[in-house]
Amino acid sequence: MTPNIYLIEDDFDVRTALTQAFELEDHRVAAFASAEACLPKIPQHAEAVVVTDVRLPKADGEEVLKLVQTFDPDLPVILITGHGDVPMAVRCLKFGAFDFFEKPLDAMALVTSVRNALKQRRLILLTRQLATDLEMEDKPLSEQVNDFEKLVLERALKLHRGRLTEVMNALDLPRKTLSDKMAKHGLKRESFT
Numbered sequence: 001m002t003p004n005i006y007l008i009e010d011d012f013d014v015r016t017a018l019t020q021a022f023e024l025e026d027h028r029v030a031a032f033a034s035a036e037a038c039l040p041k042i043p044q045h046a047e048a049v050v051v052t053d054v055r056l057p058k059a060d061g062e063e064v065l066k067l068v069q070t071f072d073p074d075l076p077v078i079l080i081t082g083h084g085d086v087p088m089a090v091r092c093l094k095f096g097a098f099d100f101f102e103k104p105l106d107a108m109a110l111v112t113s114v115r116n117a118l119k120q121r122r123l124i125l126l127t128r129q130l131a132t133d134l135e136m137e138d139k140p141l142s143e144q145v146n147d148f149e150k151l152v153l154e155r156a157l158k159l160h161r162g163r164l165t166e167v168m169n170a171l172d173l174p175r176k177t178l179s180d181k182m183a184k185h186g187l188k189r190e191s192f193t
Contacts, residue, residue, distance in 0.1 A: 003030035008052035021107045035059040049117040054081035074124045076117035150185040162192035
């Protein structure tokens with residue numbers, strides 16, 4: 001399965017501890033000791049987040065952020081530092097870092113930030129896909145709206161693994177409306193579990 005967290009941390013013990021913390025939350029982690037080893041492994045349009053230490057042997061966190069942004073400016077990058085470098089944190093956040101944490105880490109705060117970054121990433125990828133799908137369509141507007149509605153439902157069902165209560169909450173739809181729309185598009189909950 002494709003990782004959803006790409007972790008760059010040169011300290012073996014910290015890398016191991018973070019990997020375990022993320023895996024306990026059911027994330028798939030690819031952990032690396034350097035940016036040079038990690039960055040080529042990230043597929044384009046990955047539904048993922050990069051978590052990187054700021055102080056690395058060959059590239060610092062700012063460089064990693066800039067490198068990531070060259071191949072995907074919307075890929076979330078979360079930076080970790082043990083040096084309390086506030087000016088660097090401010091610069092990185094201005095350049096588009098998703099979040100910045102100081103060591104010692106609050107593991108739950110970091111896990112929450114990763115979760116939020118992944119949600120944002122999914123929305124960005126969905127928006128990109130929808131824009132591409134709609135641009136390529138040479139259909140009447142009513143058919144495009146219908147296709148868009150079906151695509152949103154499919155993505156929500158997939159994201160929430162067919163759990164209708166979660167889909168209802170995510171789309172802010174009453175159960176009957178969701179059921180009617182699923183029937184209209186021939187979607188069955190069982191196909192997404």
